[in-house]
Amino acid sequence: MASGDGIKIPSRLPLLLTHEGVLLPGSTVRLSVDSPRNMHLVGERLLRGTSLKSTIIGVIPNTRDPEHDTDDLPGLHKIGTAGIAVQVVGSNWPKPHFTLLITGLCRFSVSSLLKERPFVLAEVEQLDKLEQYTTPATQGVTAADGELGELSEKFYQTAVQLLGMLDMSLPVVAKSRRLLDSLPRETLPDVVASMIRTSNKEKLQVLDAVSLEERFKTALSMLTRQIDGLNLLRKTRKKSPDNEKGVLSVRKGGVFPGRQFNLDEEDEEDGDDAAALQRKVHGANMPEAALRVCLKELKRLKKMPQSMPEYALTRNYLDLMVELPWSKNTKDCLDIRSARTLLDNDHYAMDKLKRRVLEYLAVRQLKASLKGPILCFVGPPGVGKTSVGRSIARTLGREFHRIALGGVCDQSDIRGHRSWTQSRTTASLTTTSTWPLTSPKCSSSPRQTPRRPFPPALLDRMELLQVPGYTQEEKVEIAQRHLIPNQLEQHGLTPQQLHIPQDTTQGIISRYTREAGVRSLERKIGAICRAVAVKVAEGRRVTETEASMPEKPSERGDKAAPPEMPIVIDHIALKDILGPALFEMEVSERFTLPGVALGLAWTPLGGEIMFVEASRMEGEGQLTLTGQLGDVMKESAHLAISWLRANAKTYQLTNMVGGPDPLDGTDIHLHFPAGAVTKDGPSAGVTIVTCLASLFSGRLVRSDIAMTGEITLRGLVLPVGGIKDKVLAAYRAGVKRIILPKRNDKDLEELPANIRAKLDFVTATNLDEVLNAAFDGGFPRTTGEQALTQLSSKL
Numbered sequence: 001m002a003s004g005d006g007i008k009i010p011s012r013l014p015l016l017l018t019h020e021g022v023l024l025p026g027s028t029v030r031l032s033v034d035s036p037r038n039m040h041l042v043g044e045r046l047l048r049g050t051s052l053k054s055t056i057i058g059v060i061p062n063t064r065d066p067e068h069d070t071d072d073l074p075g076l077h078k079i080g081t082a083g084i085a086v087q088v089v090g091s092n093w094p095k096p097h098f099t100l101l102i103t104g105l106c107r108f109s110v111s112s113l114l115k116e117r118p119f120v121l122a123e124v125e126q127l128d129k130l131e132q133y134t135t136p137a138t139q140g141v142t143a144a145d146g147e148l149g150e151l152s153e154k155f156y157q158t159a160v161q162l163l164g165m166l167d168m169s170l171p172v173v174a175k176s177r178r179l180l181d182s183l184p185r186e187t188l189p190d191v192v193a194s195m196i197r198t199s200n201k202e203k204l205q206v207l208d209a210v211s212l213e214e215r216f217k218t219a220l221s222m223l224t225r226q227i228d229g230l231n232l233l234r235k236t237r238k239k240s241p242d243n244e245k246g247v248l249s250v251r252k253g254g255v256f257p258g259r260q261f262n263l264d265e266e267d268e269e270d271g272d273d274a275a276a277l278q279r280k281v282h283g284a285n286m287p288e289a290a291l292r293v294c295l296k297e298l299k300r301l302k303k304m305p306q307s308m309p310e311y312a313l314t315r316n317y318l319d320l321m322v323e324l325p326w327s328k329n330t331k332d333c334l335d336i337r338s339a340r341t342l343l344d345n346d347h348y349a350m351d352k353l354k355r356r357v358l359e360y361l362a363v364r365q366l367k368a369s370l371k372g373p374i375l376c377f378v379g380p381p382g383v384g385k386t387s388v389g390r391s392i393a394r395t396l397g398r399e400f401h402r403i404a405l406g407g408v409c410d411q412s413d414i415r416g417h418r419s420w421t422q423s424r425t426t427a428s429l430t431t432t433s434t435w436p437l438t439s440p441k442c443s444s445s446p447r448q449t450p451r452r453p454f455p456p457a458l459l460d461r462m463e464l465l466q467v468p469g470y471t472q473e474e475k476v477e478i479a480q481r482h483l484i485p486n487q488l489e490q491h492g493l494t495p496q497q498l499h500i501p502q503d504t505t506q507g508i509i510s511r512y513t514r515e516a517g518v519r520s521l522e523r524k525i526g527a528i529c530r531a532v533a534v535k536v537a538e539g540r541r542v543t544e545t546e547a548s549m550p551e552k553p554s555e556r557g558d559k560a561a562p563p564e565m566p567i568v569i570d571h572i573a574l575k576d577i578l579g580p581a582l583f584e585m586e587v588s589e590r591f592t593l594p595g596v597a598l599g600l601a602w603t604p605l606g607g608e609i610m611f612v613e614a615s616r617m618e619g620e621g622q623l624t625l626t627g628q629l630g631d632v633m634k635e636s637a638h639l640a641i642s643w644l645r646a647n648a649k650t651y652q653l654t655n656m657v658g659g660p661d662p663l664d665g666t667d668i669h670l671h672f673p674a675g676a677v678t679k680d681g682p683s684a685g686v687t688i689v690t691c692l693a694s695l696f697s698g699r700l701v702r703s704d705i706a707m708t709g710e711i712t713l714r715g716l717v718l719p720v721g722g723i724k725d726k727v728l729a730a731y732r733a734g735v736k737r738i739i740l741p742k743r744n745d746k747d748l749e750e751l752p753a754n755i756r757a758k759l760d761f762v763t764a765t766n767l768d769e770v771l772n773a774a775f776d777g778g779f780p781r782t783t784g785e786q787a788l789t790q791l792s793s794k795l
Contacts (some may be wrong), residue, residue, distance in 0.1 A: 007130035011107065013058035014041050014119040022203035023059040025104040025128055026187050030306055031059070034097035040118035042098045046085050055085045058108060061204060072699045078118075079127070079208050082108050082329055088313040099312045104190070106130055107210065127210055140522075150276030151216045152185040156225045159192055164435030165230050186212055191217035197358055209472065216683070251274045257660045274302050277318060285327040294321050332396045334365035339395040347384055348481055349474045352750075353377070353465055357392060379467030380606040380725075382517020402727060468724045469516025469606040471752055472509055472732060479505045483522045491529040498532045499566040507571055511581035514732065516606025516725065524578060528569055531577045535563050591703035594693035597774070599687030600678070600708040600730055600738075602722030607729030609706060611673050612684065612691040616656060619667025630680025637670055639711055640688040643767065644777075647715075650781050651771070652697035660698045685711030685719040686739065689767055690774045701774050706730045707739035715767040723747035731755055739764055739773050 015039055016031070025510075033042055046053055087101035106128035114121045159180055166173045176195065183191060193206045202222055206760075209215035263486040281294045297314055304311050339361055343354045360375065377385040386402065393400035470478065484500055513520040521561050521600060567578075590596055593615040625637055641663070644653060648662055655666045670688065672679055686709040692703050707727055710718040719741045727748075730738055737760040745763055748756060762773040771779035 002021065009056060009108065009124075009126050009130075010053055011123060011125075012114065013056065013082060013108070013122060013124050014045050015060050015076070015080065015110075016041055016059045017062040017076075017120065017588040018062050019062050021387040022061050022200050022207055023083055023102060023104045023618050024190040024194045024203060024207060025081055026183075026191045028086070028101065028103045029194075030561070031100045031102060032097055034095060035102060037117070037119045039096070039098065041120075042088060042100070043119065046088050046100075052084075056082060056105070057085060057102075058122065059083050059102060059104070060110075061200070061207075074112075076110055076122075077204075078109060079126075079210070080108055080110065081207065082124075082126070084105055087309075089309060091316050092510060093316050094323070101306060107207070108663050148213055148216075151220075152188070155188060155216050155220050155223070156180065156185060157795050158220060158227070159188065162196075162223055162227055162230075165227065176717060189215040193222060196222065196226055274298070277322070278299075280322040281318065284322045284324070286321065286324075287326070290326070292322065294318060318670065330396075330398050332364070332398070332649065334396070336362050336363055339392075343388075343391055346482075346498070347388060347414065348478045349385060349470065350388070350467065351389065353467055356465055357388070361395070373463040374461060376462035376464050377467050378464050380469055380516035380604065381521075382515060382519030383467045383469060384517070385467055405759045409655075468715060468750075469728050470518065471728055471755055472506065474752075475509050475518055475521060476502055476505050478518055479509075479521060479525065483518060483525050487522065487525045487529045491526070491533050491537065493529055493533060495566065497536055497565055497567065498529065499568045501568065501570075504569050504571065504574055505576055508578070510732070511583055512578055514583050516728070528574075528577055532567050532569075535567060539563050583605055591700055594698050594700055595691060597687045597691035597694060598706040598735070599684050599703050600706050600726035601681070601683065607722060607727070608726030609729055609733045609735070610679070610684065610687070612687050613671045613673065614619060614691045614695045614697060615669050615671075616666050617669075618665060622667045624667065624669045625664075625671075626669070627675050628678045629672060630678065632682050633672075633680050633684055636682055636685040636711065637688050639685060639713055641668070641690055642713060643689065643711070643715055644692055649697070651693065651697065651779060652782060653693065655696075662692075668695075681720075682710035682718075683708045683722075685709060686717060686764075686767065686770050690770060693771055693779065694775075697779075699775055699779075702737065702776055704734075705739065705774055706733075706735045706737075706743050707774065708737070709741040709744075709764070709770070711767060717741045717764050717766055717770060719743040724750045725758070727755065731759065736760060737773070739770055741765075 016033070017035070018031050018033075018038075020031050021029055021366065023031075033039060041057065045057065049055060058080045059076050059082075063077060064451060065076075081104045083102040083104045085100055085102055088454075089099045091097055091099065100208050106125040106126060111125050112125040114123060138421050160177070163173060163177050163180070168174055168177070179191070180188065189206060189209075189212075193203055205218050206215060206222075209218045278298055280294075281291070281298060286294065297318060301311065301318065304314065333433065336358060340354075340358055344356065347354065377388060379385055389402075390400050416465070479500075480502065484505075488494065488498060508520060508524050512524050515521070575581075590598075592609055595616075597612050599610040599612055601610045602608075622635065623641060625634055629637075645662060648654070648660055653662050655662050655664050657665065661664070670691070672684075686707050689711060690701055690707065708720055708723075710720055712718065723744050724747065728751075739762045742763040742765045748761060762769075764770045764773065768779075
């Protein structure tokens with residue numbers, strides 16, 4: 001930053017656009033950041049930077065009305081202030097944002113914009129000298145410097161006069177007086193303008209005053225108005241130190257290059273802001289216990305330096321407390337019969353979930369003081385988690401609020417931090433009229449999206465209710481009962497204008513969607529409604545035109561007749577509207593060569609089928625794994641190879657030249673398609689064994705079979721999770737037979753009876769049973785070879 005011409009700021013600066021006040025050189029302000037551009041600037045520049053240069057940013061006042069602000073880049077103010085970020089604090093309430101503590105360094109002008117996204121980067125020209133802050137007061141502008149010196153002396157004397165009219169016994173006034181004597185005269189207009197209570201428009205005038213003479217004149221008029229106001233106040237009311245000290249708003253912890261001044265903890269900081277917050281606390285109508293806690297925290301806040309990390313935490317807590325609807329309590333309507341009716345009308349299937357909700361409401365009806373668990377609905381997108389919460393709120397007569405928890409990485413963010421007393425958490429959570437819903441994933445930073453799993457401590461405080469995916473029959477019923485009527489209403493159509501038969505709905509589900517929920521299905525139905533709305537609107541316009549204007553005989557053949565009502569969507573119309581089918585039943589087409597098997601996987605989006613492919617070539621016995629596999633899945637592949645080599649003679653498995661060791665002179669490549677998706681977990685063990693057994697034996701695996709299960713080195717098959725979602729995925733793909741671990745028998749009870757009746761389930765305790773079920777005619781062993789011992793897991 002240093003050069004022959006003095007200390008320089010970087011010529012390229014990221015710009016922070018702010019509605020909150022004006023940063024002047026030499027002052028320290030606290031700014032809240034929540035716009036996308038500013039959030040990107042903090043995340044990519046301040047938090048990731050490792051040098052002092054990365055902490056220097058440009059602050060530009062955003063003069064656009066914040067109520068009508070848009071994502072478009074506003075016209076930039078011509079002058080800004082380069083500042084150094086002293087502190088960055090992140091928070092998630094009421095939405096993800098950062099609070100920055102920034103100290104102004106010098107003015108700059110914007111020469112040109114280099115880029116607008118993800119944050120603004122500009123070429124700037126420095127207008128002030130940074131050396132003025134390191135120059136002793138005796139070496140700055142003096143009275144001997146002609147007209148400028150006289151102006152600076154007049155400004156200094158006026159500032160001293162203003163302070164002399166205040167109560168010098170106040171520490172904030174005394175320290176401000178000492179500050180005037182310690183700073184160079186050329187810095188006084190900016191520093192004093194940032195200290196006195198004035199409008200942002202007046203501070204902008206000081207910022208725009210590039211020449212020092214103009215700056216002195218602008219700030220001098222502000223001081224003169226303050227003195228006139230105090231004189232008028234003295235004439236109209238009795239002199240009071242409390243009234244006079246409000247003129248100044250001196251900030252604590254202001255840091256200047258090469259110099260630092262700190263006011264004592266007893267000094268006031270933004271007195272008007274603290275007073276406004278205190279009025280809000282008293283006007284929130286909160287209970288006595290909560291009011292005592294808030295007043296205690298407010299008292300601590302007034303004594304706390306803004307540079308402390310706990311300052312932002314305490315301030316956010318107080319803002320939350322005053323925003324809670326303390327005086328808007330609602331009385332719960334705990335009618336179990338009406339709740340059952342409402343849940344049944346709003347949601348098809350989901351019997352287990354609805355039963356648990358009714359149990360919770362029944363206990364609440366019998367015991368009002370129940371400290372029940374936090375019910376956490378967990379399941380793939382689009383299965384109805386949020387809508388169930390909305391139905392519960394309607395049943396209870398409460399308002400419904402959805403709170404996204406991206407950025408929550410600690411249970412204390414919900415229950416209260418350790419530094420908060422228990423009365424804080426109790427007061428803030430017991431009398432609200434909201435019904436919060438949690439997002440199923442959390443992240444560790446306010447700038448991240450919900451991706452990572454729940455922390456164990458947070459998960460331990462919740463009762464998890466699994467919401468599985470829907471079967472095809474359930475989706476058809478949901479579409480006919482809820483989705484189609486809702487989409488007709490949203491698009492201004494009636495059942496007399498559009499009819500979607502059940503077989504068409506089944507075609508949409510099987511050929512145009514592949515999901516556990518019904519969100520994509522609803523979008524496809526919406527697309528059909530929009531296409532029909534065009535036809536209906538065109539037909540109505542033709543009819544209105546015919547009624548208002550007689551038609552010539554020669555024109556009758558050129559105009560299309562209005563469509564007959566209702567418009568029925570068949571498979572031909574479905575293809576015209578939605579295009580070619582997105583998904584086809586490709587399972588049987590993939591089993592044309594040995595070395596292919598079909599597995600079942602669980603994802604946060606529901607169950608999925610997963611092909612495993614293997615090939616071999618001459619080599620040195622190397623195993624290659626591709627498809628973005630995790631460590632557990634790689635270990636399963638090595639387990640499968642080891643077990644097959646150990647039992648090669650038993651099952652007559654050979655290498656490429658007929659040798660008894662499948663890996664002798666042979667390299668194996670094992671691939672899991674959909675390589676862009678990360679895969680991990682132990683449940684692919686039986687699928688890998690079956691795939692490699694097919695490759696080594698030269699036999700095809702049955703094309704209508706899928707499998708899941710963990711394996712051991714001794715050939716046991718261990719249970720896995722997500723059975724219902726996996727079975728539903730296999731059913732959607734047209735699979736007829738499914739191999740499961742024996743100990744997953746109990747999970748089949750959760751499946752609908754019609755699904756169990758249509759599928760053939762094979763439960764296995766060891767890999768011998770798996771291989772016999774996976775191949776037509778079984779997988780015979782060598783004649784005379786002793787049968788494998790039937791082992792059962794004791795885990």
